[in-house]
Each structure stands twice: as structure tokens, then as C-alpha cells.
Amino acid sequence: MNVIGDLLNGFGTVLAPQNLLLAALGVTLGTFIGVLPGIGPALTIALLLPVTFNFSDPTGAFIMFAGIYYGAMYGGSTTSILINTPGESASVATAIEGHQMARRGRARAALATAAIGSFVAGTISTVLLTFVARPIGELAVTFQAPDYFALTVLAMVSVTALVGRSLLRGLMSLVTGLFIGLIGLDSLTGQPRFTFGVPLLNDGVNIVIVIVGLFAIGETLHVLAQGRTHKEEVAPLEDGSARTGWLSRKDWSRSWPAWLRGAALGFPFGTLPAGGAEVPTFLSYTYEKHRSKHREEFGRGAIEGVAGPEAANNASFSGVLVPLLTLGIPTSATAAVMLAAFQIFNLQPGPQLFDTSSELVWALIASLYVGNVMLLALNLPLIRLWVKVLQVPRPLLYSGILVFATLGVYAASANLTEVLLAYGIGIVGFFMRQFHFPIAPAVLGVILGPMMEEQLRRTLLISNGDLSVIVTRPLSLSLLLAAAVALVLPYLPKTLARLRGKNADDRHKLAFADED
Template identity: 60%
Template sequence: MDNLSLLLDGFAAALQPMYLLYALLGVLVGTAVGVLPGIGPAMTVALLLPLTYSLEPTAALIVFAGIYYGGMYGGSTTSILLNTPGESASIVTALEGNKMARAGRAAAALATAAIGSFVAGTIATALLTLLAPVLARFAVSLGPADYFALMVVAFLTVGALMGTSVPRGLVSLSIGLFIGLVGTDVITGQARFTLGVPELGDGIDVVIVAVGLFALGEALYVASRLRNGEIPIIPITRGWRTWLRRSDWKRSWKPWLRGTAIGFPIGTIPAGGADVATFLSYATERSLAKEPYKSQFGKGAIEGVAGPEAANNAAAAGVLVPLLTLGIPTTATAAIILTAFKTYNIQPGPQLFSSNPGLVWALIASLYIGNVLLLVLNLPLVGMWVKLLQIPRPYLYAGILVFAGLGAYAANFTVFDIGVIAVFGVLGFFMRRLGFPVSPMVVGAILGPMAEDELRTSMQIGLGNPAYLVHTPFAVTVYVVMIAIIVLALWLRRRRARYERTVEAGDATSTTATIRTVDLEIESHEPHPEPDRGRLSTSTIRTQRKRRR
């Protein structure tokens, strides 16, 4: 009952006209960046973070939460209409959504994605409301060794599961941990890895790292691959306002609920976030489908859009559970939001619900409001979002570079930071070219100093005995769960790769069958030659086809 009254107080604060305006601004920007391919919520929050220093904490966090939710909504538009996912979590949506669009059902695909996102986001936010205070009360009893165990789990799972290669993810994480060590040691007062540069004595600002890696690095990477020409966009046919047929509603509501049940718990643990959740939802829907719907998978099954999109948004809400209650980010966007908390001298964790209840409950209430705003914006204004895809890429990324430079200078108002962001931008560019994920680096840079503090405290309490790190049942359980999470996630990743190969093989088979049909039609319309010459011609054609294959 206390939580309900606190939530009502949060709604009373979030429904103020100024906070409603900030929520609307956040979801608008978030949907826009989700629609634009290559620009994700993490980059946007990193760009806007230095520009929101003048806002009060509640307003800034409402904007960032709106960007986070909006980015998850908007990614489906690009996947469906362009077959180009704006976010990695929207890759699975492109498998069936783009096929539906090519079959003239783009409106239905966009509608089931938007409504499914609303349903999953609302249910997952309700679960966040119920579970977060309980978990926060439990987290108060945890000691330094327990928190260090949780951070080790975050390090290894994020490093191993973000990206396509485990070794490359761990290398990226190690670089981030090294960046977090740069500066003056609080205990000894000695400078570490500053190379004699006085400006590095206070460490490297995480905002600079994030803006350089996400904004500048992405802009350089896209520029290196940029090609002239317009992007082919599948048009939305007339009558899209009818949204879904009755049969579509019947086929979609169960995947919405199943996607929510899959996405939320996976989002709460550092197990790959929404990427794993969307794949698992797609695999579930494909295995549960019955004929004649089962044969539609790979050709435009609406269940393959409804389930993954619901899992995507449910996982987004689940990510906020460890962030608010333990102060541990499990995604790149959550890591940047954690930086926003620290910018206002607010430490997410067990004490957050007791020390800043007004801020927390206003933030949670704004998530409910943001879900409603996103549903209102995504269905009627889908045509406006499609037009954003026609913005020329040079203009778009030139604007990103301008905002990145302004953001770097606004962080500490020093020209030195602009040079630092250039270094990290070049580093981010080469990491992308070589296939190294950048998200583990940001997580390492943020959590590295925190993990160091917890490790030192544990060693002081345990008198230097490493066994103190595993002296509690909770710490042992966490390490065991970590191993299980990594094994399960790697198995799921292998299954996802197998599904993708199966889908590609299916497309290739259908293409080969089409070629054979065309050849047979051509042969049937050709005049029949003399018997001997006809047999020779047919055998020659078959030999040539075998060589082509």
C-alpha cells in the first residue's frame, strides 16, 4: 500500500505540465533516433547529457527514460520498411516484418509492433513498480564482497555477450577498465596512467568516452561506408488506419504476452539484454505456431513481429531494475543513464528509494505516461517518421559531429576534452572496422572504479584474504548463476546463428526454385527441335546449371 501511495505521488509530479513536456520531448527524440538507422538511444543520451546540466535531475532523467523507451519503439519502423535495423534488438523484427511489408502489409506489421510494445512496456513497468522496492530492501543487506560479485557478473556477461565474438568483447571490456583507472588514486594520492598530462589527473570523463565512441566513432564508420543514392523505402498502402484485421489481433495477443514474459526477466539480468530476449521470443513463436501459420515463418508471419517487439520493450523495462536498485547497468544506454545519475551526485542503489523517493517514483510514473504517448505518436504519425529516413546521411552525421563537439566542450568547458573525444572517436572507428563492440568499453569505464572500491573494501575487511570474496552464500550463488547465464546465452546465440543460416538457406532455396520454374517455362515455350539435337541441348543446359550451383 505504501508503494501504491508513493506511485500516486509520482503520478502527481509527472503529470505536471512541465514534466509532461519533458516526457513528450524524450519520446519524440527517442522515436526519431530509433527510426534513423545507426543512431541508437545510447548515442543520443550521450550527446544530450552535457546539454541537460541546466535541468533539474527529475526532468533530465524523464527525458532520458523517454529516449530509451522511444528508441525501442522506433527501431521497428526501420526494420520493417528498410530491412535495416536501427538497433541490434530490432534485427529479429526485420526477419518477418520486412517480408510483411513487401507483401503489402507494412501497416499491419507497424501496428502490431506499436501495440505490442505498448502492452509489453506497460506490463513490464508494472512489474518494475512491484519488484524494484522489494529488491532494494534486500540489497541493503549486501556487503562489499556481494557487490563485487555482482559487478564481476556484469563485467563478464556484458563483455562476453555484447558483440559477435567473446574474446573481442572481453578485450573491449579490458580497455574500458583501463580507462577507468586513469587519474589520481584516492587512497595513495598517486597519479595512474596520466602520462604526465595534468588534465588527466582527475580521470577521463565518462561522458567524453561515451560521446567519442558512440557519436564520433559511428559517424566516421558510416562515412567510410557511405554510398550515394536514395534508400529504397517500402511505401505504406492506403487503408493503414484500419491497423489490424480481426485475425491479426487473434494471432498477436498471445505473442505479446509471451514476449513480455520472456523479455522482462532476461532484461533484469546481465545476459545480453533485449538481443537475447528477442531471439528467444522469435524461436518460441516459431516452435509454437501451428499450420497454416507455421509455414508463413520466413515469409511474413505476424507472430514473428509481435513477440520479439514485445520482448524488446519488456527487456528495456527490466534493465531498469538492476540499474535503480543495485546501480549496475546491463546495457550501454543504462550505463549512460547511470552517468547521468552521478552527474547530479545521485547514486543508484539500495538507498535510492529511501533517499530520493520523489525522483524515483516520478521517473517510474513517467514510464507509464511515456508508453501512452508513444502509442499515440507511433500509430497516427508513422508517415512523419518514415520521412525522417529520407534525410541525406551527410547532413545527418554532420549535425551529429557538431553536437558531439559541443557536448565535449560543455562537459568541462576545456578545449582539451575536444582532443580527447577525437582520440576516442578514432578508437571507436577502428573498433567497429575490426569487429570489436564498444558497449563493453563504456560499461568497464563506468563500473571499473566502483568495482575497485568494493574490492579494496572487501580486502580490508578480510585482512587481505581472497577467500573473503566468496565467504557469503549470496556471492557463491552469484558466481554460479553467472556461469549458467554465460553458458545459456552462448547456447542461445548459437541457436540464433543456426536460425539465421536456416532463413538464408530458405531464401536461397526459394530463389533457386524460382529460377528452375522460369527455365522450365522458357523451355516449354521454345519450339521443339529435332530429337537428337533436343537431347543434346537439354543435357548441356543441365550441365551448365550444375556448374552455376
């Protein structure tokens, strides 16, 4: 088969000592970047672009860039689990259950299921990328504006309904995120919205600022307000269960189906021209919570809530490469920077790239297999080291978080005003925690709000203002019906229980009436 031959040639290129060293450098640097809140792979690759100008062969540069991206996906889960501070927006869903596991003394298990799940999903998605890149790229083009609008509605409604203690609080959190996401110039008319006369806000609020503010700064203020400045105890085992490495047998049995389901969600969503990792990670978390036999553990540290989203997160990266390589469409900030790198080397991603630059493309795909193994070998031995973070004195740990958060925001913008804005959002995140408002819907509102508005406007333009087109397309209608189901799902068990209780009472009364 021609694909196998091309892939073997790609391995031959990657396994050259120089390229192998660049792959190792990329995954190590990416892991470190993923751990630091606010910096992210897009900024790192952008900063390294000038360094690659001197590369005689662009293959090595793209192998290193892919390693940075993959490594950041791994590293972002570490701080999400340990200190509830995602390094990347795609790691927000992991923080929901992962941090609760760490607080219960299960940090090692949470980090292990994240690392192994990332490896499993990354390998599956890379195999899919190898064989179905072109067909899936063609399928992704068939998605139209109404379908994207319905998809964003499904993502926001499902997360809002199933995360948090109250639907009302979840909706208020979502509205807060939508408000922040719509700040800036209107994409259609160019008019400023919610900028309050501040020119800096014309470009909107960067997602890095929102993530750092709500999580790093908000979590730090919340911890200080609670007076939790003591060291947290880390229990190496749970219930004395038999263990195989870092995970118990029960953990393995609960994790591996979630890894497969997360991979099945992440890859196709990554291939969509308006894709990315945020939507599949939240949908994976929602699905795992809905179908779990241990639903009572969700919110207190359910391992499926870490395994599924992390698998979806890493699987989506290989999916993101499908529209980038086959259509020339970047679906994330990092993919956009990689597209710029292609153009710097006078390469144009698209349907002809597999023919004109076959060696580079297959070396890039082969580097994903190699980088995946490198990351597993790098991260599993470091689990014991990462867990030691929980034993750092709280004042030193959270002082360090504030320092890195501030440096991350300033490095991304080089503007002191945006640092102050991050702290302002951090105060909002602090009050949300104090009054038990879920953070995840706010983040999703910031990320998906602009996309939802853009796709709705595009739908209205195409249909001449006729909204019925959203419910006449089978795909968009199916997605909206799924959103409606997600909205009523949390209330369904209580409603059914009440109906059963009422029916039992009625039967009881009828029995007494018959006796009379």
C-alpha cells in the same frame, strides 16, 4: 487500502492543468533529448534546475524531471535503431539488433516494439514501485560487495561471450573498455593511472564521450569508409505477413514475452544501490539470444533483441526511484541530479520521505503512469516520421550526426580537449568496426570496470585480503557459476554435435566389426 488512496490523491495532483502541462513538457523535451547523442537526461535536468528555483511548489518540478527521464529512455532507442547511435548508454544493447532491423527495412517494427515494450514495462514497473517500494528498498540493502563484484563479472562475461563473431575479439574489446574505464585517479590511493601526464584525464573519461565516440563518430567514419552514401530503402512490410498496426502477428507473438521478461529483469536491477539500466539491458539481450527459437536471426535483426532490452531499460527507471526515494541513494547520474534537486527544496529522500512529503512522493509516482501514456501517444504516431530519417541523403544525415555529437560533448564538458578525445575514441571505434570487433563489450567495460574494481577492493578490505569470501557467499558463488556457464555456452552446441558425430562413427565401426 491506504496505498490506493494515496495514489488517487497523487493522480488528483498530477491531473491539475499546470502539472499536466509540465508532464507533457517533460516527456516531449526528454524524447527530443534522448534522440540527440551525448546530451542525456542528467545534463538536461541539471541545466533546468535554476529554472525551478522560482517554483513555489516543488511537485511540478519533479513531475517535469520524471517526464524528462522517462522521455529520454524512449528517445534513446530511436537513433540506436535508425542510425546505430545510442542517445543514452542504456540504449546500446538496443542498437545491436535494432539497427540491423532498420537496415533490412524493418525500422517501423523495431521502433514500434521499442515504444510498446517501453510502455508495457514502464507500466508494470510503476505498479511494482507503487506497492513494493519499501520492501524492495529494504531487500536491496542486503547486497554486499562480493555480490556486486560477482554481478559485474556475470554481466561482462555473458555479453562478451554471446555478442560478436569471436570470443577472442570480444575479450579484446572488453579489455579496451576496461582500460578506458580505469583512466583517472585511483579511488583508494589518489594516484593517477593511465593519464600520461594529462591533468584533464585525472577525472577519468566521461561515459558520454565514450558513447559518442564509439557510436556516433565511429559509425560515421565507418559508413564513409565503406562508401555507403546512398539512401537506404525502407520496406514497410516483411514477407507480406498480416499486420496489426505497426507490428505483424508474428512480431507481436515474439515481442510480448520479451517485454515481460525485460520488465522482470529491469525493475529489480534498478532497485540495487549500485544498479542502473546498463546491466539489465545487456543481460536481457543475452538471455533473449540464448533462449530464442530464432537464434540464427541474432546479429541480423531479431525483434526479441530489441523488445527485451528496451523493456528492461524503461523498467529499470522505476526501479531506480526505489533506492532514491526510500534510501536517498542515487544509482544513476540522473538520479544523482534529482537528489540534488530534492536537497535544493530542503527535502531529504529516505525512509521518512513517504511520511514527511507524502503528497509529493505520490504525485511523482502518479506522474509516471500519466507520462507513460503520454509517451506512447507521442511516439507511435511519430514512427512514420522517424523512419523518414533513413531516406535523408547520407552525407547530410551523417554531417548532422557529427554536428550534434560535437555539440553534445562540448555542452557536457565545455572543453575542446574532450571533444578531441571523443574523436580519438571515434577513430578507435572505426577500426573496431573495420576488423569486426564488437562494440558492446567495450562500452560495458567502461561502465562496469570501475564498479568491479571498487567492489573487489571493498571485498578485500572487509575480508582482510581473503578472496575466498567471494565463493563462500551463496549469492556471489551462484553469480560466478552463471558467468562460467555463459562463457562456455557458445561452444556447447558445437561440442555436443561433435560428440554425437563421434558416437555415431563409433557405433558405425562397431556394427562393421560385428558383421566381420
